[in-house]
Amino acid sequence: MKKLLIKNMVCDRCVTVVRERLEELEISFANIELGKVTFDQSITPDQNAAIQKVLELEGFELLTGADAQAIEQVKQLILAHIYGRQVKPEGINFSDYLAKSIGTNYSNLSKLFSSTEGITIEKFIIHQKVERAKELLTYDQQSLSQIAFDLGYSSAAHLSRQFKSVTGLTPSTFKQMGGRGRKPLDRITK
Numbered sequence: 106m107k108k109l110l111i112k113n114m115v116c117d118r119c120v121t122v123v124r125e126r127l128e129e130l131e132i133s134f135a136n137i138e139l140g141k142v143t144f145d146q147s148i149t150p151d152q153n154a155a156i157q158k159v160l161e162l163e164g165f166e167l168l169t170g171a172d173a174q175a176i177e178q179v180k181q182l183i184l185a186h187i188y189g190r191q192v193k194p195e196g197i198n199f200s201d202y203l204a205k206s207i208g209t210n211y212s213n214l215s216k217l218f219s220s221t222e223g224i225t226i227e228k229f230i231i232h233q234k235v236e237r238a239k240e241l242l243t244y245d246q247q248s249l250s251q252i253a254f255d256l257g258y259s260s261a262a263h264l265s266r267q268f269k270s271v272t273g274l275t276p277s278t279f280k281q282m283g284g285r286g287r288k289p290l291d292r293i294t295k
Contacts, residue, residue: 107144110168112177114140126159140181176221178207187233235271242280249276
């Protein structure tokens with residue numbers, strides 16, 4: 106079974122776009138999920154080139170090296186956890202979860218991620234959580250305490266401190282601004 110790893114797939118709409126482009130190319134696939142397309146059979150070099158071309162037009166990128174694939178897997182695991190598509194087991198910290206899921210030493214993974222992305226895995230997680238908090242604050246359906254709990258914070262105060270550290274605003278100020286200042290998930294780094 107052949108698989109392609111794709112950078113910048115961050116939401117269900119991305120999955121839909123990739124599915125539509127593959128269908129337009131009349132290339133059959135077994136499964137599409139965030140960051141990955143699995144094929145039942147091998148794809149030809151011409152098909153691979155066509156896939157790469159249409160994906161680049163949509164802002165995606167095929168990942169070919171093992172390092173690039175590992176970094177994308179880290180990002181996808183973090184996003185899946187924060188957005189509730191896949192929850193890490195209780196009692197296991199993120200570093201152990203990532204190392205086990207990817208099958209590599211966390212220290213090496215962390216160094217690779219930092220050198221390539223210019224941000225630590227821990228800061229990447231914090232930035233993603235803050236962006237999710239922005240989204241949930243914009244919906245105005247949950248209290249800050251509930252949002253903090255859902256995102257794995259020990260308290261609303263802890264979330265508020267990190268939120269202000271990242272955005273320069275308190276959650277209540279952000280909410281009063283009407284949710285302006287949200288970022289696309291694939292642009293959240295620093």
